[in-house]
Amino acid sequence: MEDQKSLNSIIDVCLLAGKIMLENGAETYRVEDTMIRIASAFGCKESQSFSTPTGIIFSLDGDYPISKVIRISHRSTDLHKVTLVNSISRSVTNKELTVREAYIKLKELEKANVAYPLWIQIFAAFISSGCFTIMFNGQWNDFIWACIAGGLGFACLLYLHRLLEVRFFAEFIASFVIGIAAFLFMYAGLGSELDKIIIGAVMPLVPGLLITNAARDLIAGHLVSGLAKGADAGLTALAIGAGIAVAFVIL
Structure with a gap:
């Protein structure tokens, strides 16, 4: 050179x-x-x-x-x-x-901002939440309630990510909102299976790409990055679970 x-x-x-x-x-x-x-x-x-x-x-x-x-x-x-x-x-x-x-x-x-508009991201989470509910053997009358709960939770996640810099707090609050919404649907007699609604609705929050990358880095021999990403994914999953657990305790 x-x-x-x-x-x-x-x-x-x-x-x-x-x-x-x-x-x-x-x-x-x-x-x-x-x-x-x-x-x-x-x-x-x-x-x-x-x-x-x-x-x-x-x-x-x-x-x-x-x-x-x-x-x-x-x-x-x-x-x-x-x-x-x-x-x-x-x-x-x-x-x-x-x-x-x-x-x-x-x-x-x-x-550049090449991401999809926020309304498309929320709509995708809305539809996928109901589809995950059906995929996990949920009933069709729970489809729309899972869609609404998942859409609300994902919208909350996006908003809090823009508003706060605190790691894992957005995932905790988003899953808490999903838990509250699912309980309200059941309390009103609209839903039939609480667990299936919650499982479907939280799936858009799950850090699937992070888990996959952690496994691929470990396989490729990048132990530091693999363990760090695995810990990040684990803490994110813990925050999601904690949000649902708090909703269960309150209601």
């Missing part, structure tokens, strides 16, 4: 790509592989990457060895952004983008 400045630009592109992927639900091994491939495409054949759910360390070896660290403070699920980063990575590998062009595209992607 030419000089220290060009190496800094390359490592900035790699870190930005890794940050976007890690913040939006990508597996740790995929993040590291993408960063190394981008560096290799720009001529840096010797690079090292170490990623955890809370930070990334990336280094380039050679005549001008350099290392940088970036912290990951926000994590969510947006696999569309992960796909777009992979697309940019493929363009870099095919020599279709320069370092500067890749950095600009990644910056634009980082700021």
